[in-house]
Amino acid sequence: MAAPIIAIVGRANVGKSNLFNKLTQSRSAIVNDTPGVTRDRMYGATEFGNRPVLIVDTGGVDVNTTNQIDLQVVEQAMWAREEADCVIVVVDNQTGLTGPDREIISQVRKSGKPLFLAVNKVDSPSHHFILPEFSRLGLANTFPISAEHGPGLYELIEAVSKSLPDMEPESGFDEDSIRIAVIGRPNVGKSSLINNLLNSERCIVSDIPGTTRDAIDTSLEWNGRRFVLIDTAGIRRKGKTHRVLDKFSVIMALKALDRCDVAVLVLDGMQPVTDQDATVAGYALDRGKACVVVGNKWDLSREKEILFEEFVDRVHHKLKFMEFAPVLTVSAKSGLRVDKILPQVEKVYEEYSRSIPTASLNECFERAIQKNPMSNYRGKFMKLFYATQVKKRPPTFKCFLNFPQGIHFSYRRYLINSLRKTFGFIGTPVRLILSGKGKDF
Numbered sequence: 001m002a003a004p005i006i007a008i009v010g011r012a013n014v015g016k017s018n019l020f021n022k023l024t025q026s027r028s029a030i031v032n033d034t035p036g037v038t039r040d041r042m043y044g045a046t047e048f049g050n051r052p053v054l055i056v057d058t059g060g061v062d063v064n065t066t067n068q069i070d071l072q073v074v075e076q077a078m079w080a081r082e083e084a085d086c087v088i089v090v091v092d093n094q095t096g097l098t099g100p101d102r103e104i105i106s107q108v109r110k111s112g113k114p115l116f117l118a119v120n121k122v123d124s125p126s127h128h129f130i131l132p133e134f135s136r137l138g139l140a141n142t143f144p145i146s147a148e149h150g151p152g153l154y155e156l157i158e159a160v161s162k163s164l165p166d167m168e169p170e171s172g173f174d175e176d177s178i179r180i181a182v183i184g185r186p187n188v189g190k191s192s193l194i195n196n197l198l199n200s201e202r203c204i205v206s207d208i209p210g211t212t213r214d215a216i217d218t219s220l221e222w223n224g225r226r227f228v229l230i231d232t233a234g235i236r237r238k239g240k241t242h243r244v245l246d247k248f249s250v251i252m253a254l255k256a257l258d259r260c261d262v263a264v265l266v267l268d269g270m271q272p273v274t275d276q277d278a279t280v281a282g283y284a285l286d287r288g289k290a291c292v293v294v295g296n297k298w299d300l301s302r303e304k305e306i307l308f309e310e311f312v313d314r315v316h317h318k319l320k321f322m323e324f325a326p327v328l329t330v331s332a333k334s335g336l337r338v339d340k341i342l343p344q345v346e347k348v349y350e351e352y353s354r355s356i357p358t359a360s361l362n363e364c365f366e367r368a369i370q371k372n373p374m375s376n377y378r379g380k381f382m383k384l385f386y387a388t389q390v391k392k393r394p395p396t397f398k399c400f401l402n403f404p405q406g407i408h409f410s411y412r413r414y415l416i417n418s419l420r421k422t423f424g425f426i427g428t429p430v431r432l433i434l435s436g437k438g439k440d441f
Helices: 016-024 068-083 099-111 125-135 153-163 190-198 244-259 275-286 298-304 308-318 338-352 358-371 409-423
Strands: 005-009 042-047 052-057 086-092 115-120 142-144 178-183 216-222 225-231 262-268 290-296 327-329 384-391 396-401 431-435
Touching (some): 086 153, 178 275, 190 216, 190 225, 190 290, 190 338, 262 275, 275 290, 290 308, 290 338, 358 384, 358 409
Parallel strands (some): 086 115, 178 262, 396 431
Antiparallel strands (some): 384 396
16 A cells, blocks of 8 residues: 655754654664754654554755755755645744744645644653643644653654545555665765656755765666665765764665665766775675666766776776676766666666576586585595575575585685676675584685
8 A cells, every 4th residue: 555644844953853763663864963964855664553654754944044955955845745645843842933933834734734733842741831832823733742752642643643545555566676775985976876867856966975864765667667766875984984973874874785685886987996985885795785886977087088997997906806796887967878777787686686596506516616626624525515595685505515614715716706607696796605514604
């Protein structure tokens, strides 16, 4: 069933993200005392009385702002309001009713959507003295709550549930959607790339590094296949994450990697591949994710006199551990070759999901061992009894030997390369478990 959408809007630092986390029973939204932490729309699925709903957290709305990013935050919040079936406006009980609060409430009223006023930070009965100020607004659905501690949320949820429309079943939903995490260090063009793929302004785009802090999921259908795009905050190395918000952003990006099938690693095609790029790629590899490497800003390649072959050499030199990943060059700004990304992702996903018959797998290992026999272990002959695939995504194989501890890492790499030479596995890591009578290696 298509889930009804509930948007949470309000000015900055009134507790919207706290409320989002409570309603979704998660910690998806970053919560911090700094105003303006949430910038993009944040979606979270939950249930109200066994009924699926979609909650949307938005950035703090400053109706009088002239700052370019803050203006985009306001626009994102207004879009969320238009998408929603009902709107929860959050206000701060401790600061009272402000001019921006009145303006936000007025705009939601004009939209005609069901409106619920959540007066937050009512943590004890002594705080109720300010509630008459909000009651004078004439809103029937006004609820004193504490988003942090929970009081009042049950009453709010009950009222919201009764206002939600009945939804028709969603047609054509594909449970086998390919989930793509767009990753990379800050300011390489990840959000711009997603916007180009979607042909929309779904994500906020800015030249300021770290603009995207939360991970954002967006559905896309292409060539009869459904994809889910996850835009992530630019991942910095640990030594570069001095500010607490940057550290939260890394956590969100790593969680996005945990949820994806294919990681699209975006690099700045006009700059050398950096240690940071290698660190980000390592995160994807450690989590066993398929990967496509994308060199962005390729519209400047003629001006910079950089050849494709030169860029590929740079990538393979710095990312030796990810030579299996295909490399594309695009320009998110001009749209150059962006249409090549999804077909490549689909091919990589098919490799990522491959199952190899046990007979073919053992034939491959047999040929490899005949060509390059295993060394003896402590003077004893080593033998591979058989191998089998134990998992997909990523392809994982288990080899049963008499002395698995005797396999050198270089020979293990040789066996993996033999698998790649025989079966391909383009764009996907391959894992090899060596097993004997004792523990696995």
